[in-house]
Amino acid sequence: MSETITAMPGTTDVSAASVHQMSMQQALNRALDEVLADNPKTVIFGEDCGRLGGVFRITDGLQAKHGEDRVFDTPLAESGILGMSVGLAMAGFHPIPEVQFDGFAYPAINQIVCQIARMNYRSRGTLPMPITLRVPSFGGIRAPEHHGESLEALFAHVPGLKVVSPSNPHDAYHLLKYAATRPDPVIFMEPKSRYWQKGPVNLSSAATEVSANDDGTAPSGSLTGARVAREGRHVTLVAWGAMVSRCLQVAELAAEDGIDIEVLDLRWLKPIDAEALARSVGKTRRAVVVHEAPLTSGLGAEVAQLITQSCFATLKAPVERVTGFDVPYPSGDLEDEYIPNIDRILFGIQRVLEYRRG
């Protein structure tokens, strides 16, 4: 499974020397290692993060290297972990808590929504919350119940949060380093089914530099925006996390039929890079949004509506959504029926291509 990493504007160092093949697990681990080394106020904690190195080994070796004060296990209580993060942030720390699986963010939602997302506002900017919450997310690994959830629509709806999800090791490395050095809370959704896929990572620090435009907004293609994962002319597929590689697969298949698909890796789920959506669909005039979360009130609705608003005049067909169904995430045997598969995405593409008014 090969993924093209488009060159990043503003990247100065493209020497092969700084490009490494590594898995997303390794890239995330390395990012955390460097963040711990760079900022003594950074602390990592959660269930089994310390000695075990996390059930996905994302924090592997970090406690041994940086000490038990920097990387530690907590008791088994997610509200406790996130509530403690608030206090640590108030004391000047930069917490990087982990919830072990997506579904176990729910017990902490109260602290996330009512506290982490609001403390900067409530305190009128005097108590920033530089918290990066790592959430192994999405499905695809035949796991037990509550281990395959997609909470992005919920998080994106919460004022005061920023939400990001990398789709490949390079982005994982840079986005995590970026998120973990910001002064605002970021929900970092890791596509757990992609942890073990390898890919090239350009470790050059220049690759992380984000040179903002004059108006403070981010330049397209930079880490703060979406990424064109594949250029194409006929239809835009919008995806994030684990669905990006599936969309790239679909694009290869569609190419055999002469259909030229653009794949937009949204990366930031809040704020959404509306300009990148407008740019891409402005060109292709057709779009399909793909996500694992249930359809109704999913983030696909927001993406579709943003596209419709900016491209209404030129859009050839209503934006299609190919998503999980409005059913609880099913057990492994039915997982492939639930997660958008290649066939269903192709049907979605067909619908936007064949749409005729009236």
Place this chain on the structure above:
Amino acid sequence: MSETITAMPGTTDVSAASVHQMSMQQALNRALDEVLADNPKTVIFGEDCGRLGGVFRITDGLQAKHGEDRVFDTPLAESGILGMSVGLAMAGFHPIPEVQFDGFAYPAINQIVCQIARMNYRSRGTLPMPITLRVPSFGGIRAPEHHGESLEALFAHVPGLKVVSPSNPHDAYHLLKYAATRPDPVIFMEPKSRYWQKGPVNLSSAATEVSANDDGTAPSGSLTGARVAREGRHVTLVAWGAMVSRCLQVAELAAEDGIDIEVLDLRWLKPIDAEALARSVGKTRRAVVVHEAPLTSGLGAEVAQLITQSCFATLKAPVERVTGFDVPYPSGDLEDEYIPNIDRILFGIQRVLEYRRG
């Protein structure tokens, strides 16, 4: 503030004898009283629901009338209240728990999402969850922090939940009686700023009868679908809860300028009555969705996308959203800046009316 209640199809008894003027608080209280009387398995509980009758007096007098076993106070713990509801449902009861304010549903989200919404599914239909969760919702009363939240987008995204919000006393009475007699969990969002507004309520039980179509779907206009609160030709305003009366006000103002507005009271936020949306906007060709919740990933996106999907060919302008901003619900002094006001809704209408392609 006068609201027209459109006659309900299928309503046989329209004699003035069964029509009463009452506030939504009275209508809800009466519905609960009747549900308690009708079904001995119904139990009502929550913080201050019993002796006090609730901070909004919705359960006023019910404990005295039906006894402490049927209507009772719990300790102050929302997860406890909702978790207990699951067990009571498993034991054959029909719980009608209350969370005191919208913002205090967050501590219970884990029980709502992972348990209440899934137990029927997990148990393969053997453990239904006939739970009606009452949530005094939305803003507009200059309340403290966390007392003015709109959680419908979150609830609507959760597979296994149904979500409803009445906008007037008549619907409040019938929808609550309907919800509280269903075998599935319903989140019942009460627009707290409307509790004290009076309106006509037709108490006739015929008004609650829902005669389903042959395919099991609900007939339009019945209690299981949306309601045309005002007919119009030029633009459809879609709203729910407290925003319905504001939209009706806007429609009156717009009428002075010759703009004929249709107001669709969505009522059910999950499942959404997509046919009613298609019917209305199929006619008006322009739509504005209005809600109090923040814009991004709000339910307005879903409504807009449903409209776009069904009416793409005839839509004259992209659906507009007039909503709360992506900021934490502000303190009373800024409430009127946050909640969609008449001006902002009028601007939204203007945008869809003046939209020109290209």
Place this chain on the structure above:
Amino acid sequence: MTTEPVLAAVDDDAAPLTHHQLRELYTLMAAVRHLDTSAVAWQRQGIIPAYAPELGQEAAQVGSGYAVDRTRDFVFPTYREMGVARAMGLDMVGYMSTHKATWHGGMYNPLESRFAPIQAVVAGSVLHAVGWAHGQTLAGQPTGEMGVAMTYFGDGASSQGDVHEAMNFAAVMKAPVVFFIQNNGWAISVPTERQVAGGSVAARAAGYGIPSLQVDGNDVVAVFEATRSAFAHCRAGNGPVVIEAMTYRRGPHSTADDPGRYRTLNEERLDAGEDPLERFKQRLLAEAIADEAFFAEAQRLAEEEEETIRRGIEDLGPRPGAEMFGLVFQEPTPALQSQATAWREESEHV
């Protein structure tokens, strides 16, 4: 401040176990031990994708499950109560199906089994037990005959806020609930001493005015007797009881876990204590309640049983995709029905 709450002495909790019952307990433990170790093997052989072994917890599980009256009580398990399920006579193919990734929660009928669906949220069902138990009170069950809820959870789960809310609710409402903690020393990689401040979950009970019993969780008879008296206390309308069974998770957290990363084999040997099965066997032998022939027969039965269950599991096909849609609601919504239709068209090409 408060005096230590104590269990009400109730008449019917005193009779010693008969030899027949003791042998039955052993037979159950042997069946559970064999099924458990076999399930780990199934996972290695690719028959099931994952499993959470209860090795070492047979006494805690069988002893407590054996005390349940299936005509009126109800059990709320976690994901590791295979031994309780077996002791309560569940359909074990239905139970094991959750580990084959057939259906989250298992395929047995929870209402008929008096055993709630398997629960993957740590502490997720503790409050359900309280609600169910309060339902018994509300239903006006005569004192002395009340149905009792028993909720299982671990030392790790005890840290969750829901456990506190549950104990407080239960005590305020005098609900007939047995909180049964299996303190097996570990929550994945975190040992009890860094999990349970104060060192004991049972010690928490006094703060709610709830009587508690800390029991040797590797002694099946002790566990049974503690559970039986807790049930009697609850049944008589005296409110909840906390039982903490001290045991040890001898295996990995799950088949995906590698305990070598957080404990040495030597620590395991030292901390695990006596094997509950072997220990019970020695006792039965010493007291001449059973002989080697009996143990051989128990083993043979266990193997036969495992064979049948394994075959059932192997034969278990995937559930029809339509169930994804059909089992969400009692009253399906039009929106969901049209998703089901679209799915059928696109995925089954019909």
Place this chain on the structure above:
Amino acid sequence: MTTEPVLAAVDDDAAPLTHHQLRELYTLMAAVRHLDTSAVAWQRQGIIPAYAPELGQEAAQVGSGYAVDRTRDFVFPTYREMGVARAMGLDMVGYMSTHKATWHGGMYNPLESRFAPIQAVVAGSVLHAVGWAHGQTLAGQPTGEMGVAMTYFGDGASSQGDVHEAMNFAAVMKAPVVFFIQNNGWAISVPTERQVAGGSVAARAAGYGIPSLQVDGNDVVAVFEATRSAFAHCRAGNGPVVIEAMTYRRGPHSTADDPGRYRTLNEERLDAGEDPLERFKQRLLAEAIADEAFFAEAQRLAEEEEETIRRGIEDLGPRPGAEMFGLVFQEPTPALQSQATAWREESEHV
């Protein structure tokens, strides 16, 4: 099971309060009493939309707040700690502004005040205190000089799961936290006996191995001394302490509440006990620490102060709407900036 945990005796927690300090305590209590009753009047007069009176809790609040070292400690209040705020010398217009619906959380600077923003979620900030306190440990504060977090909450709040998680975390991590419960008998309409199973929040502490003190919350000196020894215990690195101050909510839950629906005036009179202010006054008189002139002067100062604060509150205009957008993030997002622009155009017509 475990032995009752006790407070470490620490040298610097023993000195008796000087007469000057005792008089200062009274002056504070008098100021708080007058401001509190005035705020209720402000609400009736339409100056503020709502208020949560702390009438009857002056001793608990002033006594504990007086023990805080504002150079290194940090306080996490609820919505009812006006007396603590005043004792800690907060900008009281900034504090009261939350009740004017100017800004959720208040307008004072929490970092400089060492007083977190006003918290409307019951038990919402208890865990924050634990995190902040653990931060002191991580920052390597020398033992004996550690900053201490004090978190306030009510008997009602004690039912929340977060309180359990907080106590367990604090005890496991030995974090320097004082859990200060004001048990004022009520959570809106629910009395403590139907809220707190076992009857005492302090009694819960032992289950975590945390020492606790139950103190007469209407005796300002007792409260001060208990808080001082708790701080000394924490500062010396001995981990958390639970204090339960037994007091009474003499007023309504808030200006929107009608206590007549759930308690009679007679019950109020019987249950409220002695008025903490009057009681302290009698003691100061009896011990000749203060005379009538002093009390008259204290009252005059209180009135002067209330006057100033009221004027400040009356003068407080609404915040500019742009703050809604500008204070969400440290680094604003383009999406939010364009919402701000649209708002300015549509609402301010610019």
